[in-house]
Amino acid sequence: MKRFTDLYQALDNTNRTNEKIAAMRAYFDDAPPADAAWAVYFLSGRRPKRLLSALLLRRWAAEVAGIPEWLQEESYHAVGDSAEAAALLLPPANAASERPLHEWVTEGIVPLRELDEAGQRAAVVEAWGRLDDAQRYLFNKLITGGFRVGVSQRLLTRALAESAALPDTLIAHRLMGAWEPTPEFYEMLTHPERQAEEVAGRPYPFFLAYPLEAAPETLGDVAEWQVEWKWDGIRAQLIRRDGEIFLWSRGEELVTERYPEVVEAAAALPDCVLDGELLAWDFDADRPQPFAALQQRIGRKNLTRKTLAGTPVILLAYDLLEWAGEDWRARPLVERRAQLETALAAAAGSWLRLSAVVEAATWADLASLRETSRERGVEGFMIKRRTSPYRVGRKRGDWWKWKIDPFSVDAVLIYAQRGSGRRAGLYTDYTFALWTGEPGDPARELVPFAKAYSGLTDAEIREVDRFVRTHTTERFGPVRSVTPQLVMEIAFEAIQASNRHKSGVAVRFPRILRLRDDKSIEEADTLDHLKSLID
Amino acid sequence: MLLTLTDHGLFCAAGDFFIDPWRPVGRAVITHAHADHARVGSSAYLCAAPGAGVLRLRAGAAAPIETQPYGSRTTINGVTVSFHPAGHILGSAQVRVAHGGEVWVVSGDYKTDPDPTCASFEPVTCDTFITEATFGLPIYRWPPQAEVFKTIDDWWRANQRAGRASVLFAYALGKAQRVLAGIDASIGPLFVHGAVDRLNDAYRAAGVSLPDCVYVGDAPEDVDWSQALIVAPPSAQGTPWLRRFGDQSAAFASGWMRVRGRRRRRAVDRGFVLSDHVDWPGLLSAIAASGAQRVLVTHGYTATVVRYLREKGLDAYELATPYADEPGEEDDTIA
Numbered sequence: 001m002k003r004f005t006d007l008y009q010a011l012d013n014t015n016r017t018n019e020k021i022a023a024m025r026a027y028f029d030d031a032p033p034a035d036a037a038w039a040v041y042f043l044s045g046r047r048p049k050r051l052l053s054a055l056l057l058r059r060w061a062a063e064v065a066g067i068p069e070w071l072q073e074e075s076y077h078a079v080g081d082s083a084e085a086a087a088l089l090l091p092p093a094n095a096a097s098e099r100p101l102h103e104w105v106t107e108g109i110v111p112l113r114e115l116d117e118a119g120q121r122a123a124v125v126e127a128w129g130r131l132d133d134a135q136r137y138l139f140n141k142l143i144t145g146g147f148r149v150g151v152s153q154r155l156l157t158r159a160l161a162e163s164a165a166l167p168d169t170l171i172a173h174r175l176m177g178a179w180e181p182t183p184e185f186y187e188m189l190t191h192p193e194r195q196a197e198e199v200a201g202r203p204y205p206f207f208l209a210y211p212l213e214a215a216p217e218t219l220g221d222v223a224e225w226q227v228e229w230k231w232d233g234i235r236a237q238l239i240r241r242d243g244e245i246f247l248w249s250r251g252e253e254l255v256t257e258r259y260p261e262v263v264e265a266a267a268a269l270p271d272c273v274l275d276g277e278l279l280a281w282d283f284d285a286d287r288p289q290p291f292a293a294l295q296q297r298i299g300r301k302n303l304t305r306k307t308l309a310g311t312p313v314i315l316l317a318y319d320l321l322e323w324a325g326e327d328w329r330a331r332p333l334v335e336r337r338a339q340l341e342t343a344l345a346a347a348a349g350s351w352l353r354l355s356a357v358v359e360a361a362t363w364a365d366l367a368s369l370r371e372t373s374r375e376r377g378v379e380g381f382m383i384k385r386r387t388s389p390y391r392v393g394r395k396r397g398d399w400w401k402w403k404i405d406p407f408s409v410d411a412v413l414i415y416a417q418r419g420s421g422r423r424a425g426l427y428t429d430y431t432f433a434l435w436t437g438e439p440g441d442p443a444r445e446l447v448p449f450a451k452a453y454s455g456l457t458d459a460e461i462r463e464v465d466r467f468v469r470t471h472t473t474e475r476f477g478p479v480r481s482v483t484p485q486l487v488m489e490i491a492f493e494a495i496q497a498s499n500r501h502k503s504g505v506a507v508r509f510p511r512i513l514r515l516r517d518d519k520s521i522e523e524a525d526t527l528d529h530l531k532s533l534i535d
Numbered sequence: 536m537l538l539t540l541t542d543h544g545l546f547c548a549a550g551d552f553f554i555d556p557w558r559p560v561g562r563a564v565i566t567h568a569h570a571d572h573a574r575v576g577s578s579a580y581l582c583a584a585p586g587a588g589v590l591r592l593r594a595g596a597a598a599p600i601e602t603q604p605y606g607s608r609t610t611i612n613g614v615t616v617s618f619h620p621a622g623h624i625l626g627s628a629q630v631r632v633a634h635g636g637e638v639w640v641v642s643g644d645y646k647t648d649p650d651p652t653c654a655s656f657e658p659v660t661c662d663t664f665i666t667e668a669t670f671g672l673p674i675y676r677w678p679p680q681a682e683v684f685k686t687i688d689d690w691w692r693a694n695q696r697a698g699r700a701s702v703l704f705a706y707a708l709g710k711a712q713r714v715l716a717g718i719d720a721s722i723g724p725l726f727v728h729g730a731v732d733r734l735n736d737a738y739r740a741a742g743v744s745l746p747d748c749v750y751v752g753d754a755p756e757d758v759d760w761s762q763a764l765i766v767a768p769p770s771a772q773g774t775p776w777l778r779r780f781g782d783q784s785a786a787f788a789s790g791w792m793r794v795r796g797r798r799r800r801r802a803v804d805r806g807f808v809l810s811d812h813v814d815w816p817g818l819l820s821a822i823a824a825s826g827a828q829r830v831l832v833t834h835g836y837t838a839t840v841v842r843y844l845r846e847k848g849l850d851a852y853e854l855a856t857p858y859a860d861e862p863g864e865e866d867d868t869i870a
């Protein structure tokens with residue numbers, strides 16, 4: 001655990017990419033495979049399920065330190081993170097634990113699940129007694145399911161590749177899909193030769209697009225690009241190999257069971273691997289249903305006939321990564337596309353479709369077509385270089401997403417709550433309201449419609465923080481209600497009628513576009529205006 | 536009441552003087568020379584003898600400053616006044632005020648950890664103790680100083696190996712000198728920002744020994760910044776002044792660095808937990824050592840500390856000062 005704690009601190013202490021890679025590489029060069037496997041597991045963002053509640057952890061730490069409950073709560077609010085607050089509240093530590101990481105995980109952490117609350121408390125307090133400050137913090141993060149470290153999959157892949165002297169792409173491929181953090185897995189991950197068991201259901205890493213911020217004309221000749229609609233569904237990879245079918249979502253989750261209609265249609269495919277989008281489809285209108293419909297279906301435990309009929313899901317395929325057992329990712333997009341069309345010819349039908357290519361002679365034509373995105377239920381365009389290979393991860397240059405501008409309204413800040421992590425102690429989580437009537441209506445009120453956390457600069461956050469502290473009208477728990485005075489422009493991606501919300505609408509991905517210091521609250525938008533945006 | 540709060544600050548009616556007034560007054564008794572305690576414009580100042588030099592820099596060349604050695608008593612209009620080391624910065628003092636059988640101690644800012652650049656905190660018994668509460672939460676417990684200075688030394692050496700200058704932000708009065716006195720000066724050359732340089736001179740004039748360091752403005756043309764440690768005030772962060780050092784690693788020395796979120800928000804590479812204010816255990820032990828029946832709490836987590844003390848059976852109150860209701864971002868720089 002000491003080595004891993006040092007690695008965590010080294011990663012936390014730098015924003016420099018090469019230093020992060022060097023720190024991980026040094027770790028992998030040095031750590032025994034049993035520990036390294038767990039390190040890969042944690043660094044790749046996998047976490048054991050939360051074993052106990054963060055609140056309990058804080059309470060136990062406070063009890064050990066002889067601190068009353070209310071003071072524990074106040075301390076937590078100043079820290080903004082339970083695992084950290086618990087570590088800071090504990091009495092001084094003696095020495096660091098030399099026990100290896102895998103032993104801590106398998107003997108000290110995972111078994112907590114089997115214990116009742118009293119047993120968990122005893123085990124956690126005993127563990128604290130053996131760990132130093134930094135280790136306690138990590139341990140707390142791990143058992144509350146909150147472990148995070150600022151390392152991308154790409155950096156981890158590079159560090160492992162450097163340590164094993166293997167190509168990045170091979171490591172990236174081996175890291176995909178389902179695996180257990182065993183020493184055997186780590187040996188396989190870093191093994192110089194390709195292993196037989198790698199092939200079966202293992203997906204390829206997804207190639208992700210960059211948002212296009214410049215004008216599309218900067219991309220040059222439109223003829224060099226393949227343009228498709230940008231679908232608002234779930235990115236997925238369909239694998240058809242040796243008579244078996246696997247469906248993976250971008251979250252590296254095996255979702256084969258959830259979409260029986262897609263899997264059934266895929267049975268008619270020859271051996272290949274397809275990249276595409278899962279969408280809840282409206283067959284009458286021949287367009288996607290809102291994303292919320294797909295989300296609801298994901299939330300269902302059991303797929304009833306009614307769900308399958310009401311929210312049918314299709315796969316819109318847009319790329320082909322493997323054909324007849326051969327990796328096609330290095331071939332140019334035009335070739336892959338042609339092969340994709342051939343492959344789908346055998347199986348195309350209602351559930352497995354080709355994502356159409358949008359033809360246009362100029363960027364200007366595309367720009368006006370893009371204006372129809374909302375009525376088509378899409379988010380704009382994907383623009384892909386016809387000669388591009390299928391790369392790994394988010395790379396600039398070949399794939400761009402040209403999204404439509406979000407909706408926006410001017411809304412009034414009415415509640416604020418303190419943030420966590422980097423923003424601990426600052427009021428950063430805001431609730432915004434809109435008017436129930438037009439200006440001049442004496443009976444009109446402000447009704448909350450959305451919460452937003454992000455979008456302001458650090459300087460602006462401090463400004464709003466000061467405003468909140470000096471304009472508090474009421475406190476309830478961690479939330480303060482403030483004098484309605486600040487107007488901000490709030491953007492969101494989609495809007496839907498909802499009877500679960502007081503405002504009568506639900507918006508998707510609300511975020512702050514900017515402070516509107518130039519506007520008084522009288523000039524903020526009305527709920528009716530917001531509702532008029534529902535199509 | 537021996538001391539009361541007016542719109543000018545803490546006032547002793549019997550002696551007709553103020554302690555750390557925030558507006559100009561006739562006679563100001565000063566705990567220490569930080570800006571929030573020593574304001575310009577009063578007609579007469581009284582401070583502990585070692586603090587005269589740094590107070591002079593704050594109050595101006597013409598300000599009438601009288602001094603008093605630590606521990607020796609003087610009377611102002613029949614009220615006995617004496618200064619006792621607060622361990623906060625050079626010349627910082629707890630002010631003991633005694634009159635009519637009643638003894639008050641105004642701690643100003645203080646810390647109980649030792650500091651080679653100033654006299655160590657000495658508990659003074661009293662009836663009423665006025666304490667600060669900047670770090671009045673149990674999460675604030677300072678790690679052993681030797682450990683912190685070792686971490687700073689290690690960071691400096693690692694930067695040297697990586698060919699990067701080490702820029703350490705520390706409050707110019709007190710923290711900067713404590714850092715300079717605590718690090719291993721044999722590692723490489725030391726440079727300081729002008730604001731720090733001026734105060735270093737005042738410290739040296741008062742007999743505090745500091746390692747040799749060069750004012751950045753006097754650095755030779757061909758200086759190799761990558762081997763250097765540069766100490767600058769937090770206000771220098773993000774300014775063009777830093778460009779001359781080329782590739783650099785930035786760090787911040789403050790008690791606030793105990794919390795990871797604060798550390799990251801500071802947008803520096805490293806945060807070192809080093810404070811000139813008292814931590815939670817030190818606060819409780821100082822209050823106990825004062826033997827006071829009544830404790831007035833000001834500056835920081837006042838409500839929290841008051842509630843805690845009351846639950847422990849002490850007669851405690853908040854003393855309202857013109858500071859924010861709870862510590863916010865702006866406090867980061869002076870702690």
Ligand SMILES: [Zn+2]
Nearest residue numbers: 567569623644
């Ligand atoms: Zn001070």
Ligand SMILES: [Zn+2]
Nearest residue numbers: 569571572644
């Ligand atoms: Zn102060």
